[in-house]
Every structure is written in structure tokens, then in C-alpha cells.
Amino acid sequence: MNKQDCGILVVDDELIVRESLTKWFREDGFRVDSAESAAVALKKLQGQSWNLMLVDIKMPGMDGIELLQRVKEINKDLIIIMITAFASVDTAVKALKEGAYDYITKPIDPDYLDHLVEKALKQQQLTLENQRLRDTVSELSAGELIGDSPEIKKVVELIDTVAATDTTVMIRGESGTGKELVARAIHNKSPRRYFPIVTVNCGGMTETLLESELFGHERGAFTGAQYRRKGKVELADGGTLFLDEVGNVDAKTQMDLLRVIETKQFTRVGGTDVIKSDFRVICATNRNLEKAVKDGFFREDLYYRLNVFAIEVPPLRGRRGDVARLAHFFLEKYSLQMNKRIQSFSAEAMHALKGYDWPGNVRELENAVERAVVVSPGPTIERDHLPLQTLSAPQGNGKRLEDIERVHIEQVLRETAWNISRSASILDIDRVTLYHKIEKYGLKREP
């Protein structure tokens, strides 16, 4: 802690107190100033940044408690230590409830004063450092739509265009391309950003479960419904409802969805009250919805209601130029998270990354880099640190996406000795979806 960078403001109507404390902290190397009243203190707060205030409770005009309340409204991080001539538990409790850091009585023990101020400033420093790190991590996480390729730039342009409107957006793209990130980017740039974005994963849910998830339920609506529960549509009021894997919604829920999107009204499962919710819809799918409509699996009216503004997120193999940048981005993210000093990829590792097809797209690349950061002793990621099974294209019987998916799932299941939860976690899908895929591909555990 550099004391010269720390500002302390002493607020007391008694000159001698101001002079004594100012001198005390100045000798300690702090930047110090004083104010004879709450009004003067508020003016001084506007002019310069301060870390800590020592405030006398009893002052003519605005007293210390009122000043504390006002300051906390403006700057909640500022440390305020209250001073009073009389020890009063009531006043102390009130000050602490209003957000004061601590409370000291005159005359102050110099040793206690020094320790208290030092402790408070250290705590503030840690809090601010923690905040800065959180911001850094969140910036890094939020920036995953990075890339210089014309394909990703086009996506960003579309996001910017549609964000300011209330238009329904359909995001399409292969699994792992970052469809949810696009949805979040649209929400975060929209006027609805101060309200929540609520995600509903429509895949892998039974009809009744999805209905309850979307619309909530009343107490006793079904076995196990011990409490009334709000649904995602209600929770998204004012914000955005993100329907992920919307192509997997069953016929009945498709009808309910169409109705709620058009009327913005619904009733909870087992309830009779009509509830209104103002939300914007963004949905995502990796299915060919046009074919689903043609085959009769998806309602045409719902399709047109959802497919107002379409954004196609390109697969990673379609924008190979972004692989290096994304890989470095994930490297920085996971090195920071794991507190490891790994700064680069060897030329061989980068060559392998650029040459791979990435059927799992950006998610697969992220997982590969995360795993490499775990195993690499640093300072460079070598080719051997990258998981081999992701670097050699799965040996299937054909080139269809389904063939590649089957082989990949089989590999992961073998790796985890058929631990379904662990495999689902690695594949970043839910267990129900994994069971569906095991059944679909007829996968069986080897004896």
C-alpha cells in the first residue's frame, strides 16, 4: 500500500481535532485534508478521490450519521470511521448499520487508530483488487465472440443492428459455435440489459417439465409441487427469454409458446390467474427447422414467429483465421484462473491447432486449451499437452456430422469408463441428451 496514494479526509467541527489528526496522518505519509462541516466535506468529496473518512458524529448542521448516509449513496467503497466524544452503543449500532466501517471514541488510543486505519485500507485494497480481477475475468469471458475473420465480423455487425430493436432473433449454428454468447451479446447491448436474460434449455426436457419450467406452477399442481414457483417466462419480465435448442420443443409446448409469444400472457400450471410478462425472445437451434416444418415436426406459424431476424454463427473450421486468436484468448483466461505462467504455444502446437477441423467448434477449442493449461508445466504449451483425441479426427465410417459425433461420444465414454455424468460434463451436454444420443447411435459398453 502506497500511503501517498491514499487520501484521508478528517471531518470535525473542532479545529484542534482536525489539526491533530491531519498532522498525525501526514507524519504517516498519507494525503490528508480536513473539513469543518458535513457540507464542506461533501464539496471536498467531489473535488478529489478519498479512501477513508474520519467523521465526528456530533456536528452542527448536518451531523455525522447523515453525512455517512449521503456519502454511502455516492461511494459505497469509501471507508468511514465515526468518531464521538461519548461511547453510546445505540449510536454505534446505528452508524454500523448505515455502513460505517467502525466507531471510535475520543480520546483515541494512537496504537488502535493506526491499526484500525491500516486494517481498513488493506481491506479496501483487497476488495478493489478482487473487483478488478472479477472485471478482468468477466471481460475475458464476455469477449469470446472475438475474431478478425470477415465471418465473425459479420455476426457482430448483425448483433449491433438488431440489439437496439425488440425484434425476435433466431440464432443458428452448429453445437459449440457460441450461440448463447450471441444471445447474451444482443441482450447486453439492448435497452433491456438492466433486466435479466433468462435461458431455457428446451432440449432434453419432458413435455410437462418444460411446461412447468416455462410457465411455473401453483402449489399442488402436480405431485411434488409443494410450493408455488415462478416460471422462466415470468422471470424474464422486462428482459429477454432465451430459448436454447428450440427445435427440440414438443408439439403441445410449441402451441403454448406461440400463444405466450403473441399475447405475452399465460397461466401457471395448475393456476387460473392470467399473468402478463413483457419479454423479448431470442432462440437458438442447430436443427434444420425448415426440414422439421416440412416433415411436420415443427409448427410453421411458430417458425415464422421466431425466424424474424436470423443470425448464422459460422463453424470454427469456416473461420480458421480466428483459431490462433481464440486459442491465445483461452490460454490467457485459464492461465489467470489457474494462476499459471503459461504465455504461448509452441510452433508445433499452434500448427496442430490450426490444422484441426474442430467439429465441437469453439467449445472444443476452449476445452482443449483448458486441458493443456492443466497439464503443461509452462511456460509454453507443447503439442503433447493438447489432448490427442481432439487432434486426430475421429475415425468413423463416413464424413457426416453424425458419424463424427458418434465416434467422439464413444471416445469420451470410454475415457470415463462410461460415467454418464462425467461424460456429459466433458461433452457439455446434459445427461438426458447424452442418454438420447447413446440410444440413437446404439452405443454399448464394451465388456
Add this chain to the structure above:
Amino acid sequence: MSSIVVFPLGNVDPGVVQELSSALTETFHAEVGVRSEPVDLQQFYDHQRVQYNSTEIIRFLTGRFPVSPPVPRRQSADPKVLAVLPHDLFVPILTFVFGEAQLGGRIAVLSYHRLTNERYGLPPNPKLFRTRLRKEALHELGHAYGLIHCADQGCVMHASTDVDAIDIKGESFCASCSEFLRTAR
């Protein structure tokens, strides 16, 4: 060369004055003189706190040692004054102080009331007492020369709010504070 005046207030042990004179001469390479004048200490006494107000003492000494008119192109020849007294000192907001000084000014005041082992129920230790006295005298005069508290625990300018802290810190100025003093003098 700058000069320092040691100014005993009240019934100060002559050994204390002698100890201070030699420590200050040795450390600051300054002419150190002693000036004794009768001063009524009652004017600084607070009956409620049973302590002497160090801020008032400094104010009094500022009047007793007026600043000379400035001479162009010459550094001030006014001496630094270190008043010393056996009584407990306070500043109104704090419970006590070992001493007080004008930061970058001329006057410093030091009490040896809390520097003796006897005060803490321990057997007398004249050597330890002399060490504490030297440290606190250098510390307060350091402030008068413009030094603030030093983060170096081995430096005499390290902050000390109890006698244990005085014992832990070093007896001399660190390289950085010494350099500051060299240019300040």
C-alpha cells in the same frame, strides 16, 4: 552547519539532557546547545486528563523561539528546538503521545514519562531507557527536518505507538532518510 537547542522543561534529569546532547551531536553533526529557562508548565496542564498538552507547548515555544527575518540566498540559520520534559503528553484527540513536532518546522517536544521500565512495573534498565530516549529524540527531530514515518522497521523514523515498537525499531536513520536529512540540512 545547522544547530539544535535542547530545551529542558520542568525538573529534567541532567543525565537526560547530557544523553540527548551527545546523541544529537553525533547523529546530526550539528552544534547542540542547551538553553534552560524557567517556564510555568501549569499553563499546559489538563486537570481532567492529568497530562500536558503537547500542542500548546509547541505553540508556546514557537513564540519563545521566533523566526529570524529571511536573508536572500541564505538558508535559515534558526536552530531546531527539542524541548524535553518528564511529564506525560497528549494531543486532544489522542490518549497520549511520546512527542510531537512541527513537520518540516523548527520545534519538537519529547516526553520520557513513558520510556522508563518502571512505568510498566519492570525493574529499572538505564541502558534501555537511554536507547529509547535517543530513538525518540531522533524521531521527533526527524519530523522537524521534514521526514515522515518510514516503512523500514530498522529505521528510527518507523512509526511507534507503544514502547515495544520503540524497542523493535532501529536506532539510526535508514539510507533513504539519511539522504533526505543530508539535503535538508
